[in-house]
Amino acid sequence: MSVTILELDGLSKSFDKQSAVSDVSISVQKGEFIALMGPSGCGKTTTLRMIAGLDAPTEGQIRIWGRDVSQDAPWRRDTPLVWQSYALFPFMSVRRNVEFGLKQRGMIAKDRTVKADEWLERMGIAAFAERMPHQLSGGQRQRVALARALATEPELLLLDEPLSALDPHLKVSMQTELVRLHRELGITFVCVTHSHSEAFAMADRVVIMDKGTVQQIGAPQQIHRRADNRFVAEFLGASNILDVKVLYADASGVAADSAIGRLSTQAPALKPVQVGEALSLVVAMDRVEIARSLSGAVNQVPGRIAMMEVMGASITAIVETEGGVTLRSQLSSRDIESNPLAVGDTVVASWDPASAYFVAH
Template structure:
């Protein structure tokens, strides 16, 4: 991946006086799988619609494969969009839905039928070719929508919350389908999603947006382990955040005073804190552990949350800070936790990092 396929330069989109997308610049590589995340109203779907040609930037430019897209219609961009609602035609059969894009391009009937059936076979639903759309399950409809988008062999596929209407087990299966297709086709995929697990499982890079701007871009592991702002840490969840003040900077160790105690943090390369500056100290829930006594943060258990193989233990400190400690289920036997029990939460200084206070 060494060729920038989509180049978004200083793009702003306003509705009235509100900038829904605010001066965003972003390069997307050829063959990359990019996920765009953010809370509702952050501008991620508007950005996707501008790439697709369904919205026009108020300022800035978008290039696809080196060509300026300002003034180029959606149908001429070869960037099909799989909608959250799928937008299949209920008056057409499965195979006719898949054929539709080829039909609009003037492909002969026999050829478009051959290619449509080939894609239905690839999606493992060729036996449903003559069925009506309303006779299909949610997962089957999803496969039809993907086949319809890909039958024209586009260089890029856009996906807007494609799994939001599916149950958890079907979502996992469809994620596998999407991942396999992207590897096999080698084309650029851009996914808009609310789901952290979805983005981290599928994407080469993730973009996190907030109020029309990009907060952080990076590989999933990098973003998860090193959120660069309090917003990103809170958006991803399962991060413990202590607000504090830098009291000492010595060699590679920064000492931070918080309402819950004084902690050393191995200096993070992305932040160069100065003595007296306000910072947020962040520790992921899976990097914390609980003990019955010793050094650390005193806390009291207020609840448990089972999430499959792991359990999130929710705690509160005397200063009123809420903590989450994630632990494997089998490790609970040693703690035998009960609501109201008191513990000490602790972590390695190298597993904490600092961001500038908001």
């Protein structure tokens, strides 16, 4: 199954000596949906533009089907891009926009109209074939941009923030549609996004970038379960991150000292750790439980509820501990019904040592 279609090998790019992307290596399998994700300025868009040939790498190779294309002009690559701005040709009708790529491949007028109309039909915008781009809504333009990029039946489709310009209610439906389209076509999607909800909902694998470098590559669940480093854990924003100092470490786990007492994990450290080393302990917010009293188990932290944040069906209890550290516990509304909590309550926050892990400080 796994056939590599796209390989980025030690890819670097600097603009005026300012490094935008440095030493990025990613290998993408045929038919995979890959999301490049990170804060703005992390180099994800530059990476995508280099794949399309719109920016030239300073160092490294881009291989498509094993062939180095990094010196090829953009018009010699078959890497259509769905632009964040859509970049539709404003003076051409929707149909002629979709025909554009076919025309460049020398397809005769009659055939390309047939082909374009097929794609417009498929994207549900056949009724707008004669319209000009400025007469369309954002969602319709997005579909035209997709049809235009897909009309030449590429094996690799690049998407630059495909949902960012859409209204919130359209985002979700377009997200579903992209996933469906990806499954139906069976081609490879490389999608840049700054939103982890988008990336995690759509992609088979997510590449998290920061300051031009890859921080972690993995399946959404895998990244969610275990961040490779503190940046990823912070960027995902769903975990408590505590500063700790290692007390002892062995194959069964690590124990460490922190401002809120002694904490331990059952997962072994990813890298060997030294006694006395400063590390960060990561505990997913939804793994933190709230009890009324101490029970004698490990990782029990007494505190007081400082705030309750309601976000739809989930509620985050913010617990101020005696050590001055704030812990967040994500609870469902059902948890709250069975165990009502109020601001000011004295509680004990705890978590299973198997669900916490250490990352480098």
